[in-house]
Amino acid sequence: MDDQADLLDLDCFLPYRLAVIAARVSKAMSVLYAEKFGISIAEWRVIAHLAGSGRVSIRDIHARVNLDKVKVSRAVSRLEEAGLVLKASNAADNRLLDITLSDEGWSVYRQIVPLASGFEADLLSALDDTERAALERVFEKLHARLDENVEAARSLYPKV
Incomplete structure (x- = not known):
């Protein structure tokens, strides 16, 4: 390549x-x-x-x-x-x-x-307090996004 x-x-x-x-x-x-x-x-x-x-x-x-x-x-x-x-x-x-x-x-x-x-x-x-709070927010957002997109991902990326 x-x-x-x-x-x-x-x-x-x-x-x-x-x-x-x-x-x-x-x-x-x-x-x-x-x-x-x-x-x-x-x-x-x-x-x-x-x-x-x-x-x-x-x-x-x-x-x-x-x-x-x-x-x-x-x-x-x-x-x-x-x-x-x-x-x-x-x-x-x-x-x-x-x-x-x-x-x-x-x-x-x-x-x-x-x-x-x-x-x-x-x-x-x-991490300082601000970074720890930001990390927690990032984890929450990523979990929420994954929860939202599980079914969408299955339709977008079907098993080959």
């Missing part, structure tokens, strides 16, 4: 930049809990979601934590083996399992939260 104008500059491409920063943040934060508690990024996401949601299915976790169903299922299985989550039959639908944090899972969660909060505070300390 001779025409440089047709090339995508990944360093300036918003979806790429967001993916890279999200991966770097997750990886950096995982240092806080991986070594001490032996849990992965996916497992931490499951624990954090369960702490805020109570009894939920793997399908519910998958929809919320931005991980594919296989990763969620594996994370839940490893957490169950470690005694951090409990599985029970769903009373309304026997095909589903309800997942909850065990007492040990709650203990791990309560130990990680201050570490995670400190990590967040340290990361955000790179």
Whole structure:
């Protein structure tokens, strides 16, 4: 390809930049809990979601934590083996399992939260109050735009 104008500059491409920063943040934060508690990024996401949601299915976790169903299922299985989550039959639908944090899972969660909060505070300390407020507004606007355009995007960019 001779025409440089047709090339995508990944360093300036918003979806790429967001993916890279999200991966770097997750990886950096995982240092806080991986070594001490032996849990992965996916497992931490499951624990954090369960702490805020109570009894939920793997399908519910998958929809919320931005991980594919296989990763969620594996994370839940490893957490169950470690005694951090409990599985029970769903009373309304026997095909589903309800997942909850065990007492040990709650203990791990309560130990990680201050570490995670400190990590967040340290990361955000790179921004002043005005920048933090602007970042929050940008996130809200991007979420709103994505919500508005999901169906439009499906019609504009059909599966090939």
